[in-house]
Amino acid sequence: MRTCTLSLILGLAVVATPAAVSAQGRQGAPPPAPGAVAQTPANYPYTIEKIPTPDSLSAEVGGIGFLPDGRVVAAFHHGEVMIYDPAKKDWKVFATGLHDPLGLVVISASEMIVGQRPEVTRIKDTDGDGKADTFETLSDQFGMSGNYSEFLHGPIMDAEGNLFYSLNTASNNGPVRKIIRGTYSPRGRIGRMFSAVDYRGWVMKITPDGKTIPYAGGFRSPNGLVLDKDGDLFVTDNQGDWLGSSKLYKVDQGKFYGHTPSLAWDPAINTTPTTIPIPILDKMRQREIVFFPHGILANSPTMPQIDYTGGKFGPFGGQMFVGEMNHPLIMRVMLEEVNHEFQGAVAPFLSQPNLRLGSNRLAFAPDGSLWVGHTDHGWLGDKGITRISWNGQTPLDVSAMNLTTHGFDLTFTKPVNAEVAAKLATYQFRKYSYEYHLDYGSDRMDQGPVAVTKVVVSPDGLHASLTLAELQPKFVYQLDLVSLTGTDGAPLVNSTIYYTINQLRQPGAAPTIAPRR
Amino acid sequence: MIPPLVSLVTVLAASVAPPVPLADTVIQISAIQGMHFSLPRFEVAPGMKVTIVFRNMDSQADMPHNLVIMRPGTRTKVITAALQATAKQEYIPVTRDILFKTPLVVQRESFTLTFTAPAAKGAYPYACTFPGHGFVMYGAMYVGTTPPPLATDENVPPEQRVPPPAGRGGGRGGRGGLPPGPRPISAGAISYGSTFPAVSRTFLADNGPASIAVALTPQRSYNFDAGVSYFRQAWDGGFVDNYPHWRGNGDGYADVIGKVWYHSKANFPWRVSAPDSIPEARFLGYRLVQGGYPEFHYKIGDADVRELVLPREGGSGVVRNFEITTTHPLRFITDPEGGANFSASAGQMQGKVLTLTPEQARKFSITMTPAAPLP
Numbered sequence: 001m002r003t004c005t006l007s008l009i010l011g012l013a014v015v016a017t018p019a020a021v022s023a024q025g026r027q028g029a030p031p032p033a034p035g036a037v038a039q040t041p042a043n044y045p046y047t048i049e050k051i052p053t054p055d056s057l058s059a060e061v062g063g064i065g066f067l068p069d070g071r072v073v074a075a076f077h078h079g080e081v082m083i084y085d086p087a088k089k090d091w092k093v094f095a096t097g098l099h100d101p102l103g104l105v106v107i108s109a110s111e112m113i114v115g116q117r118p119e120v121t122r123i124k125d126t127d128g129d130g131k132a133d134t135f136e137t138l139s140d141q142f143g144m145s146g147n148y149s150e151f152l153h154g155p156i157m158d159a160e161g162n163l164f165y166s167l168n169t170a171s172n173n174g175p176v177r178k179i180i181r182g183t184y185s186p187r188g189r190i191g192r193m194f195s196a197v198d199y200r201g202w203v204m205k206i207t208p209d210g211k212t213i214p215y216a217g218g219f220r221s222p223n224g225l226v227l228d229k230d231g232d233l234f235v236t237d238n239q240g241d242w243l244g245s246s247k248l249y250k251v252d253q254g255k256f257y258g259h260t261p262s263l264a265w266d267p268a269i270n271t272t273p274t275t276i277p278i279p280i281l282d283k284m285r286q287r288e289i290v291f292f293p294h295g296i297l298a299n300s301p302t303m304p305q306i307d308y309t310g311g312k313f314g315p316f317g318g319q320m321f322v323g324e325m326n327h328p329l330i331m332r333v334m335l336e337e338v339n340h341e342f343q344g345a346v347a348p349f350l351s352q353p354n355l356r357l358g359s360n361r362l363a364f365a366p367d368g369s370l371w372v373g374h375t376d377h378g379w380l381g382d383k384g385i386t387r388i389s390w391n392g393q394t395p396l397d398v399s400a401m402n403l404t405t406h407g408f409d410l411t412f413t414k415p416v417n418a419e420v421a422a423k424l425a426t427y428q429f430r431k432y433s434y435e436y437h438l439d440y441g442s443d444r445m446d447q448g449p450v451a452v453t454k455v456v457v458s459p460d461g462l463h464a465s466l467t468l469a470e471l472q473p474k475f476v477y478q479l480d481l482v483s484l485t486g487t488d489g490a491p492l493v494n495s496t497i498y499y500t501i502n503q504l505r506q507p508g509a510a511p512t513i514a515p516r517r
Numbered sequence: 518m519i520p521p522l523v524s525l526v527t528v529l530a531a532s533v534a535p536p537v538p539l540a541d542t543v544i545q546i547s548a549i550q551g552m553h554f555s556l557p558r559f560e561v562a563p564g565m566k567v568t569i570v571f572r573n574m575d576s577q578a579d580m581p582h583n584l585v586i587m588r589p590g591t592r593t594k595v596i597t598a599a600l601q602a603t604a605k606q607e608y609i610p611v612t613r614d615i616l617f618k619t620p621l622v623v624q625r626e627s628f629t630l631t632f633t634a635p636a637a638k639g640a641y642p643y644a645c646t647f648p649g650h651g652f653v654m655y656g657a658m659y660v661g662t663t664p665p666p667l668a669t670d671e672n673v674p675p676e677q678r679v680p681p682p683a684g685r686g687g688g689r690g691g692r693g694g695l696p697p698g699p700r701p702i703s704a705g706a707i708s709y710g711s712t713f714p715a716v717s718r719t720f721l722a723d724n725g726p727a728s729i730a731v732a733l734t735p736q737r738s739y740n741f742d743a744g745v746s747y748f749r750q751a752w753d754g755g756f757v758d759n760y761p762h763w764r765g766n767g768d769g770y771a772d773v774i775g776k777v778w779y780h781s782k783a784n785f786p787w788r789v790s791a792p793d794s795i796p797e798a799r800f801l802g803y804r805l806v807q808g809g810y811p812e813f814h815y816k817i818g819d820a821d822v823r824e825l826v827l828p829r830e831g832g833s834g835v836v837r838n839f840e841i842t843t844t845h846p847l848r849f850i851t852d853p854e855g856g857a858n859f860s861a862s863a864g865q866m867q868g869k870v871l872t873l874t875p876e877q878a879r880k881f882s883i884t885m886t887p888a889a890p891l892p
Binding site: 134 | 705766
């Protein structure tokens with residue numbers, strides 16, 4: 001969504017059903033859409049609760065966070081920052097007049113750092129009346145062409161106090177205005193999504209002493225940033241030109257992530273970026289660590305959050321949860337390191353019509369529940385805030401998928417039916433890749449089945465070790481688990497997982513590393 | 518951007534108004550998708566001066582709409598008569614039941630209608646009289662009387678008798694459940710919970726993309742362009758309506774409500790040492806002071822500037838209060854072509870140029886008044 005009209009039009013064309021499904025779902029009869037993610041079962045141990053918002057507030061959520069006492073801080077599209085007390089069900093206005101805030105860091109009940117279109121701003125209540133009175137510009141050292149698609153996503157803050165935010169590229173569905181801020185480059189003006197002013201398509205860093213540093217370029221619509229506890233930065237980006245499908249990156253300083261126009265702001269590049277031959281660009285770029293297969297899983301992934309709740313949110317501790325605009329869906333990402341590089345798998349976590357669409361911003365509350373801020377912003381989506389909480393029961397699901405030298409090891413949350421799990425036909429693999437090119441999106445290329453030649457199920461029924469006929473890097477391996485059940489006959493919650501292979505595990509190298517916690 | 522007000526109706530209505538007009542109010546009503554008015558009812562006091570800013574925000578390009586206010590109980594009669602009215606009449610039937618009216622407004626255009634509310638209390642229906650529209654596109658102005666609960670209000674179309682989810686479907690939702698009293702100008706146009714003085718960062722036409730619109734009062738506004746740190750535009754009669762910017766993908770500009778009396782197209786006005794070079798300005802933020810007026814903080818080269826704009830007492834115009842820390846003399850190049858007369862409380866004004874010593878710059882003000890009288 002917060003990407004460009006074309007992304008939506010194409011997204012809708014490919015998966016024409018989610019809106020209809022959702023509408024029917026609201027009336028209580030939701031058939032799963034062909035190609036879309038199946039609904040999680042009615043007895044799923046996660047509860048979805050809608051949080052009330054004031055009637056005349058347009059609750060298009062751009063940022064959400066928590067105070068240690070459990071109060072919620074949320075930023076909304078029309079420029080409000082508000083504080084919600086769940087115990088009293090009471091909203092209070094903290095600040096108004098911001099320009100499309102799309103992220104916030106909560107420092108205290110009297111201080112927030114908010115990202116808005118023109119800048120990252122420290123907002124403070126200095127006189128203790130509960131309302132912000134000081135708006136200090138922390139970072140505005142980037143251009144604005146006035147194009148509507150030039151969103152500012154974030155910020156997020158690391159343990160040292162560094163802030164990271166991302167600058168959306170502009171859309172050729174909109175203009176470059178007569179009056180701009182910053183520096184104009186005709187070299188970056190080319191493309192469907194373009195970078196006509198400085199640092200569009202970049203992730204930016206603000207150091208604790210206030211310096212703004214262009215951190216990494218090559219992004220298109222990077223609408224989701226998250227840091228893990230080790231300080232690793234992960235960013236989502238949206239399918240479109242230069243992106244065959246939506247994806248998750250691990251982002252490091254000075255690297256290039258593939259969307260070409262933003263190279264106009266790389267001092268080492270002195271040509272028009274889009275004229276650089278694709279084989280060279282392909283070598284320059286960093287690959288995604290996880291693909292979100294377009295249309296069949298996701299159309300517009302949003303913000304990731306990592307479960308550091310210490311088990312309060314269920315059996316997926318340390319894993320990443322990612323929102324989605326066009327489907328009533330939260331995804332779950334299982335990362336591992338292979339040859340010291342992150343890569344991994346994504347699966348649906350929760351797909352329920354009552355989650356609603358437009359899951360734009362996510363945050364874990366101190367009580368371990370996951371809060372989802374929705375937006376539609378004039379596009380496909382919904383408004384409001386949803387709280388997802390775990391009821392303590394363990395769902396039957398795949399809790400880890402790890403690459404081995406010869407295939408994959410699966411770990412289940414509960415023992416599976418050993419007889420079914422021992423059958424080769426239970427594991428249906430397909431592999432495919434996406435093209436890297438200027439064109440919009442990509443078909444699934446070089447698609448084909450991959451045979452499973454051997455299965456070993458652990459005696460406790462919690463692991464299955466699969467041997468595959470081939471493992472090929474730069475491919476998505478889609479695994480469909482057919483008819484697999486628990487020992488009680490109950491089906492798996494989610495039966496499709498998508499693993500993106502970049503690195504192969506070398507024989508003799510360290511064995512499977514469990515997902516980082 | 519807003520056509521000049523006034524019609525014969527306005528004048529006639531004013532002639533029967535009580536001698537002492539009550540507080541003014543400005544009501545924003547849009548024609549929205551689904552053939553509705555964004556605001557299906559509102560309240561005013563008898564004899565109050567009412568300004569309705571009527572906008573056609575219908576997503577269908579071929580749907581002109583008007584807003585016609587009529588005597589209590591005459592809606593069905595008037596819209597039935599409108600079926601016979603001609604295009605030349607702009608589909609407004611000839612009848613004494615019509616009190617106030619806008620012309621037909623095409624998509625994305627607006628018309629500002631000003632009148633004095635009737636002295637007689639009652640529910641005054643309004644409708645679009647384009648043939649057929651009025652059967653579903655109507656509402657009511659409650660004059661000096663409390664409307665019934667929304668759910669049972671026969672003067673409101675059935676679809677609008679429940680407060681819609683906020684902002685849903687392109688309309689400015691949530692406006693059906695009205696608090697008592699006249700609607701403030703801010704409703705649905707600026708942030709929820711805004712109070713005056715108000716700040717609204719937005720996109721304004723012919724201003725920079727980092728604009729900060731400020732309403733000193735509901736009727737007196739200006740724009741500070743944070744992209745270059747300067748006062749670019751001033752207008753009287755209202756603030757901004759962000760709806761055209763907020764709707765859809767955000768490509769639209771917010772509407773400036775009222776009469777623009779100053780709009781500078783000149784370069785950054787300050788000069789520090791080198792006479793002909795434009796110094797670099799750096800925006801540092803703002804504080805809300807004296808009840809909510811933003812005091813902007815920026816640097817011009819190494820000069821540290823705080824600028825607090827306040828409404829000029831006793832008439833239109835603004836007073837820009839500066840506190841500048843500098844080691845160099847400063848020059849400020851006024852822009853009379855922008856539409857304002859300039860005067861300063863300190864320094865030397867020669868032609869268009871105000872020169873200030875560092876001491877004079879420490880605390881002074883520049884007063885700007887409209888060069889042409891405002892209507």
